Amino acid sequence: xxxxxxxxxxxxxxxRLVDALRRLEYRGYDSAGVATIHGGRMDRRRAExxxxxxxxxxxxxxxxxxIGIAHTRWATHGVPNETNAHxxxxxxxxxxHNGIIENFSxxxxxxxxEGAVFESQTDTEVVAHLLAKYLRQGLDRRAAMLAMxxxxxxxxxxxxxFENDPGTIMAARFGPPLAIxxxxxxxxxxxxxxxxxxxxxxxxxxxxxxxxIMTAGGVEIxxxxxxxxxxxxxxxxxxxxxxxxxxxxxxxxxxxYEQPEIISHALSxxxxxxxxxxxxxxxxxxxxxLSGLAISACGTAYLSGLIGKYWxxxxxxxxxxxxxxxxxxxxxLPLSPSQAALFISQSGETADTLASLRYCKQEGLKIGAIVxxxxxxxxxxxxxxxxxxxxxxxxxxxxxxxTCQLAVLAALAVGAGRARGTVSAEQETAMVRxxxxxxRIMSRVLNEVQPQIETLSRDLSRFKDVLYLGRGTSYxxxxxxxxxxKEISYIHAEGYAAGExxxxxxxxxxxxxxxxxxxxxxxFFEKTVSNMQEVAARGGRIIFIxxxxxxxxxxxxxxxxxxxxxxxxxxxxxxxxxxxQLLAYHTAVFMGTDVDQPRNxxxxxxxx
Ligand code: F6R
Numbered sequence: 001x002x003x004x005x006x007x008x009x010x011x012x013x014x015x016r017l018v019d020a021l022r023r024l025e026y027r028g029y030d031s032a033g034v035a036t037i038h039g040g041r042m043d044r045r046r047a048e049x050x051x052x053x054x055x056x057x058x059x060x061x062x063x064x065x066x067i068g069i070a071h072t073r074w075a076t077h078g079v080p081n082e083t084n085a086h087x088x089x090x091x092x093x094x095x096x097h098n099g100i101i102e103n104f105s106x107x108x109x110x111x112x113x114e115g116a117v118f119e120s121q122t123d124t125e126v127v128a129h130l131l132a133k134y135l136r137q138g139l140d141r142r143a144a145m146l147a148m149x150x151x152x153x154x155x156x157x158x159x160x161x162f163e164n165d166p167g168t169i170m171a172a173r174f175g176p177p178l179a180i181x182x183x184x185x186x187x188x189x190x191x192x193x194x195x196x197x198x199x200x201x202x203x204x205x206x207x208x209x210x211x212x213i214m215t216a217g218g219v220e221i222x223x224x225x226x227x228x229x230x231x232x233x234x235x236x237x238x239x240x241x242x243x244x245x246x247x248x249x250x251x252x253x254x255x256x257y258e259q260p261e262i263i264s265h266a267l268s269x270x271x272x273x274x275x276x277x278x279x280x281x282x283x284x285x286x287x288x289x290l291s292g293l294a295i296s297a298c299g300t301a302y303l304s305g306l307i308g309k310y311w312x313x314x315x316x317x318x319x320x321x322x323x324x325x326x327x328x329x330x331x332x333l334p335l336s337p338s339q340a341a342l343f344i345s346q347s348g349e350t351a352d353t354l355a356s357l358r359y360c361k362q363e364g365l366k367i368g369a370i371v372x373x374x375x376x377x378x379x380x381x382x383x384x385x386x387x388x389x390x391x392x393x394x395x396x397x398x399x400x401x402x403t404c405q406l407a408v409l410a411a412l413a414v415g416a417g418r419a420r421g422t423v424s425a426e427q428e429t430a431m432v433r434x435x436x437x438x439x440r441i442m443s444r445v446l447n448e449v450q451p452q453i454e455t456l457s458r459d460l461s462r463f464k465d466v467l468y469l470g471r472g473t474s475y476x477x478x479x480x481x482x483x484x485x486k487e488i489s490y491i492h493a494e495g496y497a498a499g500e501x502x503x504x505x506x507x508x509x510x511x512x513x514x515x516x517x518x519x520x521x522x523x524f525f526e527k528t529v530s531n532m533q534e535v536a537a538r539g540g541r542i543i544f545i546x547x548x549x550x551x552x553x554x555x556x557x558x559x560x561x562x563x564x565x566x567x568x569x570x571x572x573x574x575x576x577x578x579x580x581q582l583l584a585y586h587t588a589v590f591m592g593t594d595v596d597q598p599r600n601x602x603x604x605x606x607x608x
Contacts, residue, residue: 001027001028001074001098001176001191001602001603001604001605001606001607002027002029002071002072002073002074002086002096002097002098002099002176002191003021003024003025003027003029003071003072003098003190003191003195004024004069004070004071004096004097004098004157004159004178004189004190004191005017005020005021005024005069005070005071005188005189005190005191005195005196006068006069006070006096006159006161006169006171006188006189006190006214007020007067007068007186007187007188007189007199008066008067008167008168008169008186008187008214008215008216009066009067009183009186009216010066010185010186010216011066012064012065012066013036013065013066013067013068014034014036014058014062014063014064014065014068015058016198016199017034017036017068017069017070018034018051018054018055018058018070019198020070020188020190020195020196020198020199021034021051021054021070021071021072021195022051023194023195023197023198024072024190024191024192024194024195025051025072025597026251026392026393026394026395026396026596026597026603027072027074027191027602027603027604028074028396028597028598028600028601028602028603029072029073029074029597029602030048030049030073030074030075030080031046031047031048031049031072031073031075031080031081031082031084031085032046032047032050032051032053032054032070032071032072032073032085033045033046033047033054033070033071033073033085033086033087033096034046034054034058034063034068034069034070034071034087035063035068035069035070035087035089035094035161036063036064036065036066036067036068037065037067037068037161037163037166038063038064038065038066038166039064040163040164040166041163042089042092042094042161042163043063043065044063044087044089044094045057045058045061045063046082046085046086046087047082047085048080048081048082048085049080051072065166066166067161067166067167067169068161069087069094069096069159069160069161069169070087070096071085071086071087071096071097071098073085073086074602076100076123076607077100077104077121077122077123077124078120078121078122079121083119083120083121084120084121084122086122086124087161088119088120088122088124088125088127088128089128090116090125090128090129090131090132091132091135091136092132092135092162092163092164093128093131093132093135093160093161093162093163094128094160094161094162094163095124095125095127095128095131095158095159095160096124096158096159097123097124097127097156097157097158097159098156098157098176098191098606099154099155099156099157099174099175099176099606099607100123100154100155100156100607100608101123101124101126101127101152101153101154101156102153102154102155103151103152103153103154104123104126104152104154107126107130107151107152108126111126111129111130111133114133116129116133123154126152127148127152127158127160130147130148130151130152131144131145131148131160134147134148141162141165141168141170142170142213142226143226145160145170145172145211145213146211146222146224146225146226149172149211149224150224154174154175155174155175155176155351155606155607155608156172156173156174156175156176157171157172157173157174157175157176157177157178157191157606158171158172158173159171159178159189167215167216168213168214168215169187169189169214170211170212170213170214171189171206171211171212171214172206172210172211172212172224173206173207173208173209173210174208174209175208175351175606175607176191176349176351176606176607177191177192177205177206177349177376177377177606178190178191178205178206178212179191179192179193179195179196179203179204179205179206179236180203180204180205180206180212180214180219180233181193181196181199181200181202181203182200182202182203182204182218182219182233183199183200185216185217186199186216187214187215187216187217187218187219188200189212189214191604192373192604193236193237193375194392196236197236201235201236201237202233202234202235202236203233203234203235203236203375204219204221204231204232204233204234205231205234205375205380206221206231207231207380209223209224210222210223210229210231211223211224234375236375237374237375249589250395250585250589250595250596251394251395251596252395252397252399252488252585252595252596253585253595254395255393255394255395255399255400256399256400256446256578256581256582256585257446258391258400259399259400259403259404259442259446259578260439260440260442260443260446261439262389262390262391262400262404263400263403263404263407263438263439263442263574264438264439265389266387266388266389266390266404266407266408267407267411267435267436267438267439269387269389270386270407270408270411270412270415271411271432271435271436273432273436276428276429276432276433276436277418277428277429277432278411278412278414278415278418278428278432279415280415283384284366284368284383284384285340285366285368285383285384286419287316287318287340287412287415287416287419287420288416288419288420289338290318290338290339290340290416291319291336291338291339292318292319292320292321292336292338292339293312293318293319293320293321293339293340293341293342294320294321294322294328294333294335294339294340294341294342294360294365295308295309295320295321295322295341295342295343295344296322296323296324296325296328296329296341296342296343296344296353296356296357296360297324297325297343297344297345297350297353298324298325298326298345298350298352298353298605299398299483300346300397300398300401300402300480300483300484301344301345301346301350301353301398301401301402301405302322302324302325302344303402303476303477303479303480303483304344304402304405304406304409304476305322305342305344305405305409306322306475306476306479307406307409307473307476307477307573308320308322308342308344308405308406308409308412308413309322310472310473310476311409311410311413311414311473311570312409312412312413312416314413315413315414315416315417315422315423315431316413316416316417316419316420316422316423317417317420317422318416318420321333324352325343325350325352325353325355325356326352326608328352328356328359329352329355329356329359335360335363335364335365336363336364336365337363337364337365337366339365340365340366340367340368341356341357341360341365341366341367341368342368342369342370342386343356343357343367343368343369343370343371343378343382344370344371344405344409345369345370345371345372345376345378346371346372346373346388346390346393346398346401346405347371347372347373347376347603347604347605348369348371348372348373348374348375348376348377348378348379349373349376349377349378349604349605349606350378350604350605350606351605351606351607351608352605352608353378354377354378354381355608357369357378357381357382358381361381366383366384367381367382367383367384368382368383368384368385368386369381369382369384369385369386370386370388370405370408370409371385371386371387371388372387372388372389372390372391372393372401372404374387386408386412387408388401388404388405388407388408389404390404393603394596394603395595395596396487396596396597396598396601396602396603397484397487397488397584397595397598399484399577399581402480402577403442403574403577406573406574406577407435407438407574410431410435410570410571410574411435414428414431414432414435414570430568431568431570434567434568434570434571435570435571437571438571438574438575441565441567441571441575442574442575442578444565445564445565445575445578445579446578446582449562449564449578449579449582450582452560452562453562453579453582453583453586454582454586456543456559456560456562456583456586457583457586457587457589457590458590459559459560460491460514460543460583460587461489461491461587461590461591463491463512463513463514464491464492464512465491465492465493465494465508465512465513466482466485466491466492466493466494466513466514466515466516467482467493467494467495467496467505467508467509467513467514467515467516468481468482468485468493468494468495468496468515468516468517468518469495469496469497469498469501469515469516469517469518469528469531470495470497470498470517470518470519470528471497471498471499471519471524471527471528472522472523472524473569473572473573474498474518474519474520474522474524474528474572474573474576475495475496475497475498476573477518477573477576477577477580478495478496478497478498478516478518479495480495480577480580481493481495481516481518481580481583481584482494482495483495484580484581484584485583485584485587487584487598487601488584488585488587488588488593488595488598489584489587489588489591489593490591490593490598490599491587491591498517498519498524498527498528498531499527499531501531501534501535502531502534506534506535506538509534509535509538509539509540510538510539510540511539511540511541513540513541514540514541514542514543514559515532515535515540515541515542515543516542516543516545516583517531517532517535517542517543517544517545517546518545518546518576518580519532519544519545519546519550520546520547520550520564520566520567520569520572520576521546521547521548521549521550521553521566522569522572525550525553529553529554529556532544532554532556533556536556536557541558541559542556542557542558542559543558543559543560543561543562544556544558544560544561544562545562545564545576545579545580546561546562546563546564547563547564547565547566547567547572548563548564548565548566549566550563551563562579564576564579
């Protein structure tokens with residue numbers, strides 16, 4: 001999604017603005033722009049494509065100035081080109097925007113009828129025109145800003161600069177996040193604290209309905225009626241992390257290989273390794289007394305929730321209602337305050353997940369957030385926060401956040417089972433021991449399977465379609481495998497419950513569509529092998545991801561068999577995630593795609 005930065009500084013800002021934009025690249029974008037004010041004149045540079053193009057423009061024609069705003073755009077209204085790139089200028093007003101102005105066409109009609117001339121196809125430009133109109137009508141800048149905010153509807157983070165006021169940046173938030181950074185005699189703002197981490201770690205988060213008036217000396221925050229509101233600043237953890245690739249070619253690769261270490265850090269938050277028990281979790285949700293659980297999330301986070309459903313139902317006998325957040329939010333699902341709701345989100349800012357959370361809150365449910373960004377909106381609006389402690393995830397395709405979400409869900413499900421009397425002390429000890437040995441097994445798997453997967457990826461990259469199959473917790477993994485492959489390699493891939501094969505997809509089986517079967521030697525193994533037989537009988541090529549027992553038990557010919565160590569059921573989804581991630585990664589690298597920032601995708605999806 002779009003990234004926003006602004007600085008009211010003591011020295012030149014253009015270079016720092018571009019540096020901050022680079023830290024927001026992970027969100028996904030297709031054009032970028034920067035504007036500054038210098039010598040009473042506002043100027044901008046904008047370029048389609050990557051930041052490199054914007055930098056070339058700035059090298060050729062530098063932008064001096066100690067105040068500026070900048071933007072990476074992820075196109076919603078209008079194609080990604082220079083004209084649609086932000087900042088948008090109208091009569092000395094500059095605007096950058098993340099989100100969607102839902103009533104933009106109605107506002108545009110009104111402005112057009114009054115003689116406004118639009119340059120771009122964006123919804124953002126109406127904001128600049130509205131501000132210009134109110135200034136022409138004689139309102140001062142602050143009043144014009146508030147009048148504009150009272151006209152626009154939708155989800156937005158807006159940042160505005162006025163040519164005739166080179167000391168102030170105004171901003172507003174209604175939906176997508178905005179963080180204000182406090183410096184020494186300078187102030188910053190950005191879409192998140194990571195963007196601001198080289199400048200400051202003292203951060204104030206705006207909440208929906210806040211308008212900030214920022215000068216070099218500080219920030220004043222008011223509501224849309226102009227009434228002052230107090231927001232406390234906090235010290236962000238974002239600056240504690242070095243966001244670089246280390247020795248890896250891509251952030252995604254680095255994040256895949258970080259998993260053993262990170263997951264052990266995450267587990268130590270939930271597990272008492274000395275006592276072999278799950279630590280008592282946040283008291284705001286009493287899993288022992290719940291009548292049910294609702295889970296909602298998007299994309300990969302939704303798929304971790306789907307695996308969580310299997311665990312909560314099996315180990316804690318707790319019924320789980322789960323849906324993708326874009327459906328959940330509109331389903332008008334009947335809920336009761338005796339249930340709790342869990343929302344899973346790496347970014348903690350996903351618009352649909354947040355809307356589902358607010359629905360459940362309205363229905364009187366206790367809310368739990370399984371998030372990576374602890375300062376995010378979803379975390380702040382929850383009763384209980386279950387951090388996944390994965391550190392910044394920069395690759396757009398989620399990897400380490402997925403396995404950390406799974407680790408947290410596994411610990412919560414075992415803890416819930418204990419609280420509900422469905423998991424005995426002995427079972428708890430056994431499961432905790434398996435969880436504790438997981439980081440070591442992950443390291444081993446990453447080292448052992450990598451060469452084989454790299455070779456296999458070359459073969460896989462020749463195909464146009466791939467099918468993934470799995471049963472039980474391997475079914476959501478099949479969905480995740482297909483999602484990962486399609487999003488970064490652009491090969492069409494589908495995930496299916498293995499038992500569904502014969503209800504339709506079997507019609508597609510031939511030698512041109514490899515079938516990736518995920519089947520640890522668990523209680524479903526024999527049934528999945530029967531489905532493999534059906535594939536083999538129709539000339540399908542099988543890539544079999546199994547464990548040592550499974551490899552020994554199956555005699556079917558395969559295109560490749562990836563053999564993992566035998567592991568307990570509770571950790572199998574995390575272990576089997578690794579070959580799935582590596583297969584997608586190496587296939588994409590082999591095909592030469594933009595692995596960390598795949599086309600059309602955004603890391604933080606703050607629009608519906
Ligand atoms: C896929 C991926 C996405 C996200 C989804 C939710 O690799 O990363 O499907 O999982 O956009 O994002 P969060 O977890 O930030 O709510």
